[in-house]
Amino acid sequence: MTTTHDPRSAAAAPVDQRSGQAPAIAVRGLRRTYGTGSDAFEAVRGVDLTVPVGTVTALLGTNGAGKTSTLEVIEGLGRASGGEVEVLGLDPIADRRELRRRTGVLLQSSGFSGDLTVEETARLWHSTLSTPRPVAEALEMLDLRDRSAVKVSALSGGERRRLDLACTLMGRPELVFLDEPTTGLDPESRREVWRLVRGLRAAGASVLITTHYLDEAEALADRLEIMHGGLIVRSGTAGEIADGHPSTITFDRLDRALPNLPGATVEPASADEPRTVLATVDLQTTLTALLDWARDERVRIDGLDARTASLESVFLAIADGGHDDRRAPATPKGA
Numbered sequence: 001m002t003t004t005h006d007p008r009s010a011a012a013a014p015v016d017q018r019s020g021q022a023p024a025i026a027v028r029g030l031r032r033t034y035g036t037g038s039d040a041f042e043a044v045r046g047v048d049l050t051v052p053v054g055t056v057t058a059l060l061g062t063n064g065a066g067k068t069s070t071l072e073v074i075e076g077l078g079r080a081s082g083g084e085v086e087v088l089g090l091d092p093i094a095d096r097r098e099l100r101r102r103t104g105v106l107l108q109s110s111g112f113s114g115d116l117t118v119e120e121t122a123r124l125w126h127s128t129l130s131t132p133r134p135v136a137e138a139l140e141m142l143d144l145r146d147r148s149a150v151k152v153s154a155l156s157g158g159e160r161r162r163l164d165l166a167c168t169l170m171g172r173p174e175l176v177f178l179d180e181p182t183t184g185l186d187p188e189s190r191r192e193v194w195r196l197v198r199g200l201r202a203a204g205a206s207v208l209i210t211t212h213y214l215d216e217a218e219a220l221a222d223r224l225e226i227m228h229g230g231l232i233v234r235s236g237t238a239g240e241i242a243d244g245h246p247s248t249i250t251f252d253r254l255d256r257a258l259p260n261l262p263g264a265t266v267e268p269a270s271a272d273e274p275r276t277v278l279a280t281v282d283l284q285t286t287l288t289a290l291l292d293w294a295r296d297e298r299v300r301i302d303g304l305d306a307r308t309a310s311l312e313s314v315f316l317a318i319a320d321g322g323h324d325d326r327r328a329p330a331t332p333k334g335a
């Protein structure tokens, strides 16, 4: 069951501490299991996720992390095995009709018929909505007016994606789900989609986006949630996520033993890895000590690279399992 209490009860609804407003999406202890008995696989193992109204949240994750399994429950397309989910204060499955009217969902692939033209597709979609934008306006927003008479099958991948997005935004949704919205788009079209997403937020809409592009998440999202192994393992702004994560210094294999470097963990070069990697929470101190030693001992350090933690380095560390600090699974709630 998706919710364990009446989501329409104001007393039960979680409230955003800063705005005093119920969030657009509130997920608590979400679990989702595929299969039964000895074949059962728990893909989502206790996820908490809040999307405040008027903000953009990016859900990121390694392959198979459980993003789609989570999104499907929030979108009312799949059932949870445990936990609570409220979308615009409603139950995604029981209130699917109302939510369909108030939300826009961009799936990874829309499945529009290739035989219809862009305009016919948009008109067909328009006829299913209660208070849509005019077709021409929606096509204009995605720069598709001059492709109106072209059959969907003849569109490029990027044009198809823009048509998907035009339909997603046609119903003036309060809440928008964007599943990898810019995959297949050229850089210019990606920027155009970013502009649209920022416009949606400026107009007060809430957005939950999944993407494999970390620069996209960093550019668009107020908050990032990184999933791994069925759990959210990191949350916050890109800066908060990188903060406290070790910086790295790498260089080519040396034929000398390194001295004791304050604050650093050393992963020496090996048969598989020709470079030495130092991880440090104090980049300046460790780098200064390394360079002082090299000068005093007349050691040449080739291929020297020093970098502070970035969203990418944190993500890669999670994917590698090297700094996997995933939380223990939460206690089942209603599972």
Ligand SMILES: Nc1ncnc2c1ncn2[C@@H]1O[C@H](COP(=O)(O)OP(=O)(O)OP(=O)(O)O)[C@@H](O)[C@H]1O
Binding pocket: 034, 035, 041, 043, 061, 062, 063, 064, 065, 066, 067, 068, 069, 070
């Ligand atoms: N219908 C299903 N039956 C069994 N296992 C499933 C099913 N759907 C997904 N899984 C498994 O659940 C896990 C999470 O899958 P999910 O598609 O939610 O991950 P994801 O984060 O969206 O991954 P990706 O980025 O690779 O699309 C994976 O191990 C996947 O193989």
